Amino acid sequence: MGKYLKSIMLLLSLALLMALAACGNGETEDVEGDTDEEEADEEELSGDITFWTASLSGDPFDGYFDELKEEFEDMHPEVSVTIQDTPQNEMEQRVLTSLTSDDAPDVVNLNPHYMSNIASQGGLLPIGDYVSDDYQETYVEGALESGYYDGELHALPWYLTTTVSWYNQEHFESAGIEEVPTSMPEIHETATAISEETGNTSFFQIINDGNVIMEKMSTLAGDDYIVEDGTAVFNENEKIVEYFTTMQEMYDEGLISQENAEGGIGTAQELFMSEDISFLEGGITFLGAVESGAPSVYENSVAGDPLNDPDSPVNIAVMNLAVPANTDHPEAAVAFAEFVLNAENQLEFSKTAGTVLPSTVESLEDEFYTDPGDSPNATGMKAGAEALSTAEVLIPGTDNNSELRNLTHDAFVDTLIGNVDPQEALDQLAEDWNQSFSSEGIEISF
Amino acid sequence: MKNKKRIKTLLIYLIMLFFTVITIGPFIFTLLISLKGAQEGIFTTVLPQDPTLSNYVDAFRGANFGAFLLNTAIATGLAVPLNILFCSLAAYPLARMDFRGKTLALTVIISTMAVPFQLFMAPLFQLTGDLGLRNSYLGLIVLQVGTAFGIFLVRQAYLTIPKALEESAYIDGANIFQVWFRVVLPMIKPTLITLGIYTFTFTWGDYLWPLLNTTNSDMYTLSIGLAQLSQSFSGANMKLISAASLMTTIPSIFIFIWLQRYFVGTTSGAVKG
Numbered sequence: 153m154g155k156y157l158k159s160i161m162l163l164l165s166l167a168l169l170m171a172l173a174a175c176g177n178g179e180t181e182d183v184e185g186d187t188d189e190e191e192a193d194e195e196e197l198s199g200d201i202t203f204w205t206a207s208l209s210g211d212p213f214d215g216y217f218d219e220l221k222e223e224f225e226d227m228h229p230e231v232s233v234t235i236q237d238t239p240q241n242e243m244e245q246r247v248l249t250s251l252t253s254d255d256a257p258d259v260v261n262l263n264p265h266y267m268s269n270i271a272s273q274g275g276l277l278p279i280g281d282y283v284s285d286d287y288q289e290t291y292v293e294g295a296l297e298s299g300y301y302d303g304e305l306h307a308l309p310w311y312l313t314t315t316v317s318w319y320n321q322e323h324f325e326s327a328g329i330e331e332v333p334t335s336m337p338e339i340h341e342t343a344t345a346i347s348e349e350t351g352n353t354s355f356f357q358i359i360n361d362g363n364v365i366m367e368k369m370s371t372l373a374g375d376d377y378i379v380e381d382g383t384a385v386f387n388e389n390e391k392i393v394e395y396f397t398t399m400q401e402m403y404d405e406g407l408i409s410q411e412n413a414e415g416g417i418g419t420a421q422e423l424f425m426s427e428d429i430s431f432l433e434g435g436i437t438f439l440g441a442v443e444s445g446a447p448s449v450y451e452n453s454v455a456g457d458p459l460n461d462p463d464s465p466v467n468i469a470v471m472n473l474a475v476p477a478n479t480d481h482p483e484a485a486v487a488f489a490e491f492v493l494n495a496e497n498q499l500e501f502s503k504t505a506g507t508v509l510p511s512t513v514e515s516l517e518d519e520f521y522t523d524p525g526d527s528p529n530a531t532g533m534k535a536g537a538e539a540l541s542t543a544e545v546l547i548p549g550t551d552n553n554s555e556l557r558n559l560t561h562d563a564f565v566d567t568l569i570g571n572v573d574p575q576e577a578l579d580q581l582a583e584d585w586n587q588s589f590s591s592e593g594i595e596i597s598f
Numbered sequence: 599m600k601n602k603k604r605i606k607t608l609l610i611y612l613i614m615l616f617f618t619v620i621t622i623g624p625f626i627f628t629l630l631i632s633l634k635g636a637q638e639g640i641f642t643t644v645l646p647q648d649p650t651l652s653n654y655v656d657a658f659r660g661a662n663f664g665a666f667l668l669n670t671a672i673a674t675g676l677a678v679p680l681n682i683l684f685c686s687l688a689a690y691p692l693a694r695m696d697f698r699g700k701t702l703a704l705t706v707i708i709s710t711m712a713v714p715f716q717l718f719m720a721p722l723f724q725l726t727g728d729l730g731l732r733n734s735y736l737g738l739i740v741l742q743v744g745t746a747f748g749i750f751l752v753r754q755a756y757l758t759i760p761k762a763l764e765e766s767a768y769i770d771g772a773n774i775f776q777v778w779f780r781v782v783l784p785m786i787k788p789t790l791i792t793l794g795i796y797t798f799t800f801t802w803g804d805y806l807w808p809l810l811n812t813t814n815s816d817m818y819t820l821s822i823g824l825a826q827l828s829q830s831f832s833g834a835n836m837k838l839i840s841a842a843s844l845m846t847t848i849p850s851i852f853i854f855i856w857l858q859r860y861f862v863g864t865t866s867g868a869v870k871g
Binding site for chain 2 (some may be wrong): 562
């Protein structure tokens with residue numbers, strides 16, 4: 153009897169487990185779009201808005217977003233806001249998956265690549281009709297451009313970073329370098345002088361997925377196009393050929409670390425922290441990991457102008473806010489996005505984050521940016537704010553953007569490690585780009 | 599002769615030491631980084647100058663680790679027994695019963711292992727939404743319960759048991775459920791433990807599906823919290839990430855150490871005639 157009782161108890165326990173499992177502590181009821189809301193006065197915003205941020209969780213952001221939510225809900229009592237954070241790398245996949253059901257967010261924080269891809273699949277609401285021209289003029293021009301896909305505004309800019317140079321001041325001083333280099337020969341000379349002094353590699357070229365190299369090529373081309381009407385012409389540009397050639401030579405001479413072939417910003421930060429490199433170009437958030445990982449190196453770090461001709465355009469990296477196409481409350485969603493992005497809230501957010509730039513002209517006039525102090529991070533913000541005058545989105549969002557990035561990444565790495573002649577690599581890359589533009593039917597110039 | 603044996607032993611130990619260092623080296627390095635204070639550089643010295651547990655405290659608070667740990671523990675605590683139950687139930691007829699389409703059923707189950715998750719991610723997302731499993735513990739573990747791998751593993755274990763044992767139980771008056779539960783299951787205990795460990799490991803570290811199926815961040819799991827820490831937009835704090843990684847990994851290690859004695863059972867007695 154006891155044996156049977158034991159079996160019955162076991163089965164009952166399992167049944168209880170399953171019942172428990174189906175409960176969870178989350179709210180599964182979706183109250184969006186109920187009848188009362190639809191019948192509500194059209195003038196008054198209403199609905200449940202879900203806002204997905206990208207890698208902005210924990211301190212100090214939680215407090216900031218709690219206040220933001222509270223303030224907006226006070227302004228619009230019929231609107232309820234839920235703010236959730238998603239790891240940045242999975243944002244695109246998560247948004248695309250959520251769009252297949254009724255569980256998509258109403259406002260989402262995307263980078264321009266993700267935005268273009270989701271918009272190309274019809275996943276984002278064109279918001280040009282929801283925001284006035286006057287309102288659009290409150291943004292930094294280059295930043296607003298990043299929100300366009302296929303000629304239509306699909307996103308509004310939030311926070312920005314631009315390219316600056318970062319260098320280890322102690323290494324520069326010991327090598328007798330007084331100014332950051334602004335041309336390829338100067339970069340080569342500077343790296344040689346520092347490496348002779350430190351006995352280490354000295355320069356790092358961030359590659360990421362190839363986007364940084366594409367942006368650098370566009371910067372070096374200056375007023376010239378790198379693609380004309382869907383035909384790549386960068387292989388005929390002397391400065392770009394010089395860039396590929398110099399990188400290969402520096403790698404060969406041991407001025408660039410072998411780990412540079414990996415090319416990620418994380419690798420660059422680790423090498424900078426261990427003082428195995430002395431200068432590089434990066435975003436103004438570059439020092440984030442260095443500040444916690446190598447405090448003494450952080451204290452020696454200084455930001456300067458980008459490592460190119462001062463008149464050349466530099467890329468502006470933008471984080472946008474977009475509204476998914478299947479939102480039930482487009483007016484409330486756009487109103488919430490505008491609220492997050494107003495000058496006052498952007499300034500507060502940038503101060504909270506510490507190392508980003510706001511995208512509204514008014515916020516940038518605050519003394520937080522005009523006179524940020526002389527801490528290493530502050531020098532980065534100041535240099536970044538100054539670079540905004542020549543900053544723009546250098547590579548437009550096209551359907552084949554991901555393919556172009558991959559091709560460029562592989563060509564650059566092959567050149568860097570000496571597998572291929574720089575001119576041959578660029579010729580082949582141009583051919584690959586042309587094939588991609590041709591198969592997609594894209595005739596664009598940039 | 600004795601010297602030759604000593605050299606051979608020494609060589610074996612050196613090789614073992616080499617592989618041990620390679621295997622646990624990164625773990626030790628992570629541990630050392632996690633113990634370094636705020637003012638200490640990660641790469642300045644190998645050993646922490648002034649060891650501190652503050653990174654563990656900060657990571658626990660900063661990444662909402664308490665809530666995420668609870669979610670992960672509940673999800674894993676559910677997934678392990680449920681997967682063992684469903685796999686052992688599903689595998690039994692595939693090993694012991696004759697019915698039309700048995701081979702086809704087995705082939706279909708095994709072939710699902712070759713389908714990449716990304717292919718059925720969106721339909722699964724819709725399905726779990728329709729079933730009301732969004733933001734629920736069962737929703738978190740839907741991929742880990744009744745796995746094709748588990749069914750195959752348990753079926754193979756059933757096949758090693760002599761049929762005569764089951765037949766004698768039937769003669770003694772047992773029904774099919776009693777034979778399965780009282781005779782067969784105890785004999786494949788090591789396999790069930792192995793499946794339990796696999797399920798534990800996969801559920802504990804599962805990342806993409808819990809992230810997709812969870813639209814309420816209160817239901818996030820440890821691996822999502824870890825990703826949030828490491829993908830911080832201002833750059834990852836390596837000391838915090840190291841501490842958080844260890845806190846995430848340690849339960850798996852303890853579970854493995856606790857259960858590894860059962861692996862001995864798989865081979866002990868195997869050489870007896």
